[in-house]
Structures are given as structure tokens and as C-alpha cells.
Amino acid sequence: MPLCYLVWIVIVLLFNIAELIHFNLQLWYTLPILLQEMILMFNNIDLFTQALGIEDPWKLDKIDFNKKDGRLDIHISHKRGSKFPCPECGKKPPIHDTKERTWRHLNFFQYRAYIHAKMPRTKCTEHGVLQVKAPWAEPGSGFTMLF
Secondary structure: OOHHHHHHHHHHHHHHHHHHHHHHHHHHHHHHHHHHHHHHHHHHHHHHHHHHOOOOOEEEEEEEEEOOOOEEEEEEEEOOOOOOOOOOOOOOOOEEEEEEEEEEEEEEOOEEEEEEEEEEEEEEOOOEEEEOOOOOEOOOOOEEOOO
């Protein structure tokens, strides 16, 4: 093999190694920051889950805080495969569909707070399609019980 090919291969290998080292340095620099943000996010979700009294089968998905708009949006959903009682008879029929609902909640310090949830509707053999009761609000209300 001619010497110029060997030199070319060595140059390409060195270039690839330099790129790999640069990528790893960037990764090691940003990885702790990403981990800290993930830990903070999970801690916030745990904190709000406990503060709001969210229990199984409900779960807190995300929290959106917008300081400029002065609002906090809390997004709640239910675990996949969950069954809910029919509001009329208490049987646990399958979920028919979900409907997005929003409730005004107590202020979070000086920021307006809203709870958003995809509320399941059950399909009862006796009573038809009915929306499940939200544990944090009275039926038909646009406000949480604490508001």
C-alpha cells in the first residue's frame, strides 16, 4: 500500500477521534445540566401531586409556568387502562372517550392557576355515556372545590 494512502487513513482516523472527543466533552458538559433539569421537573411533579392530593388512577403529567402571563397550568390525566365508576350506578364500565376540561384553581402565590384534565367518559350499559366526576371539582363547575 502506498505511503500516501496510509497517511490519508491516519489523518481521517485522527479527525474522527478529534470529533469523538469534542462530542464527548460537549456531552459531559451538558449531561449534568440535563440531569438537574430532569430532577427538578420530577420533584415539581411529585410536589404538586402531593399538594393537590392527586391519587391513582390520576397522574400529574406536566406543569407549565409562565411568569410573563402570570399563570400556572397543571395538566392531569389518568393512567392507561384505568376504570372509573359510572356517576349514576357505580359500576365500572369501559371508557368511551375523553373530553378536555379546565378548572380555575387557587392562585399559586400571585399567579393564576388552572387545572387541565382529559376527563374520561364511561359507557354504562344502563345509563349510557357519562362523564366521570373529577375528584377536585363539583360536576359542571369551572372551579376547583378549593377555589
